[in-house]
Amino acid sequence: MKFLNKVTAVAKLPERISGLKEISKNLWWTWNYDCQTLFEDIDKVLWEKTNHNPVIFLKQVNQKSLDKVVSNDSFLERYDNVFSSFKSYLQEKNTWFNSTHKNYNDGEIAYFCAEYGLHESFPIYSGGLGVLAGDHVKTASDLGLPFVAVGFLYKEGYFIQKLDSNGNQESHYINYDFSDFPVEPAKDENNEDIYIEMNILRRKVYVKLWKIDVGRVPLYLLDTDIDQNDPEDRLLTHRLYGGDHEMRIKQEILLGIAGVKALRRVGVNPSVWHMNEGHAAFLNLERIREFAEKGLNFKQSVEAVRSNSIFTTHTPVPAGNDAFPVHMIERYFNYYWENLGASRDEFFNLGLEIREDGSHMFSMTILALKLAGRSNGVSELHGKVSRNLWKHAWEGLEAVEVPITHVTNGVHSETWISNDLQKLFDKYLSTDWRNKLDDPDIWSKVDDIPDEEIWTIHKKLKSDLIRFLHDRIKLQRARHGETVEQLNEIEKIGDNNILTIGFARRFATYKRATLIFKDLERLEKILNDEEKPVQLIFAGKAHPADKPGQELIKRIYEISRMPKFKNKIIILENYDMNMARYLVSGVDMWLNNPRRPHEASGTSGEKAGMNGAINFSVLDGWWVEGFDGNNGWAIGDNRDYEDLELQDKIDSVSIYNQLENEIIPKYYNTSDKGYSHDWIEVMKNSIKTVSSFFNTHRMLKEYTQKLYMPAIVQGKNFYSNDFEIVKDFTYWKEILERNWNSIKIKAVVDTDLSEEIAVGKEINVNAEIYLPGIGPDSITPEIIIARLEDEKVVSIKSFDLKLKKEIQKDLYKFEGTFEIEERGNYGYNVRVIANHPFMPHRNYLMNFVKYPE
Structure with a gap:
């Protein structure tokens, strides 16, 4: 019809x-x-x-x-x-930020990320990075930060995972209708849709700007799937982490450069710029171009950009740190560096990384580090790992001195704590506990919750999880063509009286998803114990290009179908935020066994811990700080291995031993009421310790006080009076660059240090330092004492030398004393570092360290 x-x-x-x-x-x-x-x-x-x-x-x-x-x-x-x-x-006007910074009248904090995990119904995320970014934005809203975020509106998002009847991962994509999302086209001052014009490979690419509200925070999203673009360019915002290097560099050009242009078009002029991972690092190239338009030269523009830029690195794994061949960067940017007022060499030096094989790459992480005045990792251990990984960018400094700090990740409590537990907290903690998430005194009241009540809630959540996995497995196996009788058998999977251990995360090889299967015979005895059985639930995706990760999924699937593991090992397909909520609130224990020290943070365990699921984890990422001996169990010990096979053996044996000797006996040590008081004690300790610190309210407050506000103050100072400080600072730095290599240092120690010396003995040091064209006010001469363990520097303490006199033109005498406070092995030296009153910390400048020749 x-x-x-x-x-x-x-x-x-x-x-x-x-x-x-x-x-x-x-x-x-x-x-x-x-x-x-x-x-x-x-x-x-x-x-x-x-x-x-x-x-x-x-x-x-x-x-x-x-x-x-x-x-x-x-x-x-x-x-x-x-x-x-x-x-x-x-x-609400009386937010934490407004109360803490009452007179704030500067611009917004701009946050850039390639993905945001806000909810399963808005699939513009793949995993941990995106979910962390989503929690970051939600918390910025809760705390009332002047915040704005930028990302992509993906047409197909990340893939839908299906497992075939042999356990092979299949990647499926959905073409989403944006009218089904809570997004609206961003409007300009004339109420017209905003389109941003880009030049990529000398071809016009148009970007439509969308907006979504996350509480009080606007999130602006970029979209190239519009009629104005060539078919090739419409694909740029189709898939998250899809395509090849060419697709990736185009996406990152859009995120950084179009993202800055987008904020300008909506009238946002941020006072601080936060690059959440290196994907967004090109944003500072666009900012340099803007400063060049205002009349600053390239070096001045770099200093202006650095003053209020922040970079957060999220992984030490090479695959997570994008780098492009120099010839590719040249092809995409050969017209661009002139707009920055830069020469080719100046431009490439911003991101140049020379690999061990001699290849030259343009590293997005190096670019971000060089153009951010403040950088951080996402846990205490990850900060240490990052300092060691990127120390080559600060030539002359030991890893312990590299100015990469850390802010340990947290999770958004109201998103991840189950509704049932939140109601229980309303009853026993305080009606306003949601406003005091980082207050340990509030969480100490968890001890007031009767064991029976918290266990009843936990058993209910466990039953919810079992119903959920029944539904999911039925859909999966019906698709495989199983009979009605076989599908009915699914109801026998899962028992809420059995100790249930969850493992759910991205299936990258370093996360060692199959570690627990290293000794199948021993595992079989553990899982099938007639009196104290155990069941394992697995879920997670491997990147479509990660074949080894997909093999791990297939191996677990194959083991789960072995008769001896029937109904005891379960693997679910298409892990997303919805499934995650069921898992972290429904399992008894959360297993995490990455290859230390590759896990930067690992927030899934934080979500589980808040819900009373007990962590059983390698001492990596957040668990190094979270584990206290009473709130869970640690796999292995606090060390790294060069022999990976040995590491796997030791860690797998640790898993089996603790399950057999501690964890399972404690879980099944039940009273006549049907539950274990000892287990519930660990549950409560988990809730108290994890909830009070590993939440994003504490995390955002720390970002604000430690990074955002200092960057805002520095940026305001640098930009005032027509960039007067920027110009003076750059001029001073250029003088250092011209003369730095001519500095000469001659040091004399008045004590024989060739043999042992007593702790606490005061040692005098004299140094004659030749400073041609620089002057003593531009440097800090210092004695450095490095504590050594196995010939490696583990800590450094410095003592400033004081100027005594000018011996002759450009030659100065300095004196100082030091003492060694603890026994051990040490190395000592004298060096010169740059010094300027507007440097926010001692090692703000890269590659300005001079030692005696």
């Missing part, structure tokens, strides 16, 4: 609950369970079917369902409370 046209009819939202549409367009609802419950109560089946997406839900909901709840007084009362909370949240 022919039609004049086609239309889609949707239910009319009754005026009485019309606020649901407004709420659906703001991701605030993703961390408000009361709000989610409203949609679920309207139509629970549809809520699940739409993957908890209120935008699609309101399009598909039946009119009768809406009319029914409007006549329900209880529903309307809850709706009024939720809508009032929503409005109050958006209008």
Whole structure:
């Protein structure tokens, strides 16, 4: 039949609950369970079917369902409370940031990331980095930070994972309709859609800008899948981490350069710029170009950019640190460096990395480090690993001195703590515990919760998990063509009386997903013990190009189908944020066994710990700081190995020994009430210690005080009075560059240090230092004492030398003393480092360290 046209009819939202549409367009609802419950109560089946997406839900909901709840007084009362909370949240003025920084009147904090894990219904994330970024943005909203974020609106996002009947991973992509997302086109001052014009390989590429509200924070998203672009360029924002090196460099050019242009178009002029991983590092090239337009030269522009830029590195694994061949960078930027006022060499030196094989690469991490005045890793150990990994960028410094600090990752508590537990906390902690997430005194009240109540909640969450995995496995095996009888057998999988251990994360080889299978005979005895059985649940994706990671998935699948492991080893497909919530709240124990020290942080264990799931982890990432001996178990010990086979053997034996001798006996040491008081004690310790520190409220406060505010102050100083300080600082630095290599140092120690000396003995040092064209005010001469272990520097202490006199032109005498405070082996030397009153820390400048020849 022919039609004049086609239309889609949707239910009319009754005026009485019309606020649901407004709420659906703001991701605030993703961390408000009361709000989610409203949609679920309207139509629970549809809520699940739409993957908890209120935008699609309101399009598909039946009119009768809406009319029914409007006549329900209880529903309307809850709706009024939720809508009032929503409005109050958006209008709140007395936020943590406003209370802490009452007179703040500067620009926004701009945050750039390639992915954001905000909710399973908005699939612009792949894993840990994105979920961390999503939690970062949510918390910036909670704390009231002047915050704005930039990313991509992916047409296909990250892949949907399916496992075939042999355990092979299949990658499927969905072509999303943006009208099903809570995004709106960003508008300019004339209320017109915003398009950004880019030049990539001398071809015009147009980027449409979208906006989504995350509580009080706007997130701007870039999209090239528009009619104005060539088919090739429309693909640039289709897939997250898809394609080859050519696709990746184009995406990163868009994120950085188009991202800056996007903020300018919406009238945002940030006071600090935060690059969350190296993918966004090109943003500072665009900022240099902007400063060049204002009349600054290249070196001045670099200093202006560094003053208020922050870089967070998230992984020591090479695959996570993008680097491009120099010839590729030349092809994409050969027209661009002139716009920066830079020569070719000056431009390439910003990111040049010479590999051990002699190849020259342009490293996005090096670029970010060189153009950020402040950099950090994401745990204490990761900060240490990063300093060692990138110390070559600070020639002359030992790893312990490299100015890469750390801010340990946390998670957004209201997103990840289950609704049932939150209600329990409302009852026993405080009605306002959500506003005191980083207060240990609040969390100490977890001890007041009766064991029976917390165990009842935990068993309920465990049952929810088992129902969830039944549904997922049925869909998977029905697709494989299993019979009705076989599908009915699925109901026997999972038992909420059995110790349940979860392992869910990205399947990269360094995470060693199959470590627990190293001794299958021993594992079989553990899992199938008649009195004290154990079940394992696995989930996770491997990147479509990561064949070794996919082999790990297949191996676990094959083991799970062995008769001796029937119903005791379960592997779920398509791990996402929805599944993660079921797992971290429903398992008894969270297993994590990466190859130390490759796990930068690892936030899934933090989510589990907050829910009372006990961590059983290698001492890597956050667990180095989190483990206290009473809140979980540590696999292996606190050391690194050169022999990887030996590391695997020791760690796997540690897993088996502790399961057999400590963990399983403690879990099954049940009272006549049917649960183990000893186990619940560890659960409570886990909740208290993890919740009070490893939350993003503590994390964002630390970022604010440690990085954001100092960068804002430095940027304001550098930019004032027509960039007067920038120009003076750059001029001073150029003088150092011309004369630095001519510095000569002659040091004399008045004590014979060829033999042993007593701890605490004062030692005098004299130094004659030749400073041609520099002068003593531009340097800090210092004695450095390096503590050595196995001939490696483990710590450094410095003592400044004081100027005594000018011996002759440009030659100065300095004196100082030092003493060694603890026994041990040490090395000592005298050196000169740069010094300027506007340097925020001693090692702010790269490669300005001079030792005696």
